[in-house]
């Protein structure tokens with residue numbers, strides 16, 4: 626297995642990037658784009674409906690639920706193309722995800738705002754593995770307590786970003802809007818524990 630780039634490794638969390646984790650990621654990008662049931666979701670914020678600026682799809686063990694901003698998805702099993710990835714997470718990273726929130730950013734106008742993946746159902750110090758497919762995008766972290774403390778990286782196609790330890794307690798992350806960007810899909814593998 627290739628050695629990762631360690632971007633953060635202290636009491637505030639662990640962030641590692643494997644720049645070339647998936648070979649031939651273009652084929653997997655096309656597979657996901659064409660075969661998944663991409664949905665446009667509307668959330669209510671302060672009583673107003675907003676269409677979220679990306680498409681989503683929830684995958685995972687059959688029946689697995691994921692609540693997110695007042696809505697709930699129910700997984701109906703892993704598509705065939707994901708099975709070897711799950712085996713690799715287990716054998717190479719000692720990580721057993723049971724679900725993946727998939728995000729499809731159709732252009733640079735599609736984004737993800739500042740947040741931490743700190744939902745109670747993910748447990749205390751969750752591991753989250755983000756596999757990037759399609760166009761590269763910038764990805765930023767900022768400290769909860771001091772927003773001027775930032776970590777900025779770029780997620781190339783085929784890369785895997787592993788977040789673990791206390792990182793969701795101390796840092797937020799976001800995918801900023803860009804004037805120009807090729808379409809991108811992120812597969813964010815998680816383990817729902819409760």
Ligand SMILES: O=C(O)CCC(=O)C(=O)O
Nearest residue numbers: 726728742755800811813
């Ligand atoms: O698309 C990405 O790389 C980030 C996605 C993310 O942060 C999430 O799904 O929680």
Ligand SMILES: [Fe+2]
Nearest residue numbers: 740741742798
């Ligand atoms: Fe996230």
